[in-house]
Amino acid sequence: QKEVEQNSGPLSVPEGAIASLNCTYSDRGSQSFFWYRQYSGKSPELIMSIYSNGDKEDGRFTAQLNKASQYVSLLIRDSQPSDSATYLCAVLSGGSYIPTFGRGTSLIVHP
Amino acid sequence: SAVISQKPSRDICQRGTSLTIQCQVDSQVTMMFWYRQQPGQSLTLIATANQGSEATYESGFVIDKFPISRPNLTFSTLTVSNLSPEDSSIYLCSVEDPGGSSYEQYFGPGTRLTVT
Numbered sequence: 001q002k003e004v005e006q007n008s009g010p011l012s013v014p015e016g017a018i019a020s021l022n023c024t025y026s027d028r029g030s031q032s033f034f035w036y037r038q039y040s041g042k043s044p045e046l047i048m049s050i051y052s053n054g055d056k057e058d059g060r061f062t063a064q065l066n067k068a069s070q071y072v073s074l075l076i077r078d079s080q081p082s083d084s085a086t087y088l089c090a091v092l093s094g095g096s097y098i099p100t101f102g103r104g105t106s107l108i109v110h111p
Numbered sequence: 112s113a114v115i116s117q118k119p120s121r122d123i124c125q126r127g128t129s130l131t132i133q134c135q136v137d138s139q140v141t142m143m144f145w146y147r148q149q150p151g152q153s154l155t156l157i158a159t160a161n162q163g164s165e166a167t168y169e170s171g172f173v174i175d176k177f178p179i180s181r182p183n184l185t186f187s188t189l190t191v192s193n194l195s196p197e198d199s200s201i202y203l204c205s206v207e208d209p210g211g212s213s214y215e216q217y218f219g220p221g222t223r224l225t226v227t
Binding site for chain 2: 032034042043044045046049088090092097098099101102103104
């Protein structure tokens with residue numbers, strides 16, 4: 001059974017701080033990793049994908065992947081109240097085209 | 112990415128009836144997926160729909176309850192049959208990256224179903 005674990009939160013950070021969202025996965029054969037943002041009442045929106053170990057930066061977002069530790073994280077720098085949402089981690093195993101989604105972490109950025 | 116639309120955006124239905132949800136994509140895609148998201152929960156895959164073949168259902172979901180059509184490469188429908196209050200949920204269609212190189216999935220805006 002492939003599992004993707006996320007702390008449900010809520011994670012509360014002050015505006016301007018760095019928000020760190022974490023995700024662990026069980027399948028060592030996983031090869032593709034995705035972060036989605038979901039605002040309340042809206043559908044998930046893909047914000048980052050990462051395929052190799054290390055960091056990938058896109059604006060205020062940085063995804064970090066450590067396959068040896070089976071760990072992927074999302075850092076949000078200079079957090080804004082508009083970043084308040086649920087962040088879903090999704091993991092795709094090699095040979096599969098259907099990702100396994102975590103339950104999501106609720107992020108609250110307070111002014 | 113892809114632009115995906117769903118109809119209806121929301122509906123309130125009586126138990127025992129059915130609701131058909133439409134999903135339209137602005138580009139041709141091989142795979143379309145139907146998910147359910149219950150309040151406060153993550154995404155549960157219902158089935159994968161490929162054009163020209165029967166949909167593949169995940170464990171716990173059956174064709175009689177969730178018939179799916181996929182008549183072409185830009186369109187699919189999901190019907191939720193014999194509705195009960197437990198079917199109240201958000202239903203989402205998604206597609207795989209139209210460029211076919213990244214396995215990224217993109218979601219439609221969702222259909223919020225309430226069964227009374």
